[in-house]
Amino acid sequence: MAQAQTRMTRQRAVILEELRKTKSHPTADELYSIVRERLPHISLGTVYRNLDFLADSGEIRRLEAAGSTKRFDGDISWHQHVRCVHCGRIGDVMQPLAAPPVDGIQVCGFSAIVGARIEFDGVCEACASRREAGQQN
Amino acid sequence: MAQAQTRMTRQRAVILEELRKTKSHPTADELYSIVRERLPHISLGTVYRNLDFLADSGEIRRLEAAGSTKRFDGDISWHQHVRCVHCGRIGDVMQPLAAPPVDGIQVCGFSAIVGARIEFDGVCEACASRREAGQQN
DNA sequence: ACGATAACAGTAATCTTTACTGAATTATGG
């Protein structure tokens, strides 16, 4: 009865499938738009709830990236990310880079350091060409 | 007359001074509370506007950190940050760590990589003791 | 001190995310 109650509902399956299919790292809202093409009646709350659920169960990655909106990644293999400083878009860095060492790091007010990652700042091609075209910013 | 029109208003001066004084890395809202003790009539919008202004002019650092709310740092010297994975609090890593190399990094869809930083995940003492006390999460 | 105008206070609007509610769907035992 009270065992692992994990229902693979249609909504959850579609969300996971579309997230894995896309190469971008969509926000909940962007994924909502994508999923709605297949499930027109899905609600934004459901997308948020399932992204949280899938991230907690380790099926997707919740990107701990800067920027105002959370983004998600269907590829849970170890890789780094670049974030466009203008639009927030995220790209994958495929070069394997060693995880930064955590040993020996001590910070006043913190009792443990549990992980570390490198975050790259970049300019995506869309923003670069938009700026070349004359429009500043 | 269209020269660099930058007025050092009382509000801006107080915001900058208080941000430099504090060791924490406050959100706009937290700084608003602090500044209001000296300028009771200041508005939150003014705090946001000036934080943006000061960050753009390089006087403070806008922390490119994960988490839902933006944070700011009055110390613009080069150092890394740890973020508490539970409460979002930020601490300074004083050990000098080399900036991650940017050369040779190429990412599909990105035309330039302009910088990189290490972000550490940690547990702050407040959250650690709160969890020890039995309250989970 | 004066005048142009950047910056202000206050408020409203926007955007992102979370919480709540009754209804529908799902896994499972009979």
Added chain:
DNA sequence: CCATAATTCAGTAAAGATTACTGTTATCGT
């Protein structure tokens, strides 16, 4: 295969963070 229980759903509302707008105030070069 059908009934049962409860998780999950859709829809909506609310909360939190940030930005935009408007008329007023205060700064700074002259």
